[in-house]
Amino acid sequence: KQEVTQIPAALSVPEGENLVLNCSFTDSAIYNLQWFRQDPGKGLTSLLLIQSSQREQTSGRLNASLDKSSGRSTLYIAASQPGDSATYLCAVDGGSYIPTFGRGTSLIVHP
Amino acid sequence: NAGVTQTPKFQVLKTGQSMTLQCAQDMNHNSMYWYRQDPGMGLRLIYYSASEGTTDKGEVPNGYNVSRLNKREFSLRLESAAPSQTSVYFCASVLTGGELFFGEGSRLTVL
Numbered sequence: 001k002q003e004v005t006q007i008p009a010a011l012s013v014p015e016g017e018n019l020v021l022n023c024s025f026t027d028s029a030i031y032n033l034q035w036f037r038q039d040p041g042k043g044l045t046s047l048l049l050i051q052s053s054q055r056e057q058t059s060g061r062l063n064a065s066l067d068k069s070s071g072r073s074t075l076y077i078a079a080s081q082p083g084d085s086a087t088y089l090c091a092v093d094g095g096s097y098i099p100t101f102g103r104g105t106s107l108i109v110h111p
Numbered sequence: 112n113a114g115v116t117q118t119p120k121f122q123v124l125k126t127g128q129s130m131t132l133q134c135a136q137d138m139n140h141n142s143m144y145w146y147r148q149d150p151g152m153g154l155r156l157i158y159y160s161a162s163e164g165t166t167d168k169g170e171v172p173n174g175y176n177v178s179r180l181n182k183r184e185f186s187l188r189l190e191s192a193a194p195s196q197t198s199v200y201f202c203a204s205v206l207t208g209g210e211l212f213f214g215e216g217s218r219l220t221v222l
Contacts, residue, residue, distance in 0.1 A: 031208050043201060044213040091211065097142055097161040098169070099211055103153040
């Protein structure tokens with residue numbers, strides 16, 4: 001059974017820092033991995049989708065990498081801003097029609 | 112392009128009452144999901160439908176029923192609501208191997 005772990009569970013950083021959020025998974029046989037953002041009281045918004053054949057994806061200040069062999073993905077946020085404060089979740093699609101989610105990293109960027 | 116639409120957004124029920132949460136997607140996705148999200152518990156899968164005409168239990172199906180009415184619509188029914196079903200419910204959909212999209216959530220309180 002696929003298990004997805006996100007470390008750290010919570011993170012507080014000053015504005016302007018570059019930061020890395022981690023997502024690890026136990027079964028490397030995946031179709032893709034997706035990063036989401038969730039603001040308090042809101043739904044999940046897709047940030048980046050990395051297919052199993054890809055090593056990374058970039059969108060603006062966000063860069064997500066995927067290393068299937070080690071069962072890891074990282075979400076890099078450059079020059080963090082208070083508006084980046086949210087919970088970030090990763091989800092792994094192992095081809096069983098059931099995505100497996102991590103518990104998320106709660107990020108606070110303070111001015 | 113509306114994406115994934117959930118109704119209602121808010122609902123208050125008394126114990127024992129029944130209700131149906133509606134979900135529709137306009138992206139021609141084949142798979143649809145119902146999750147619940149509770150503080151400290153993460154996202155938990157209630158039911159999913161891998162394709163039109165099929166439904167399967169997820170991690171926490173007790174007390175719920177679902178109907179995949181057609182390719183667009185996937186409803187979640189609470190036959191006799193209990194306070195333990197107070198939660199935020201999310202519908203999601205995906206085209207196999209592609210990007211998972213979520214609705215904005217339905218906040219249910221059972222008194």
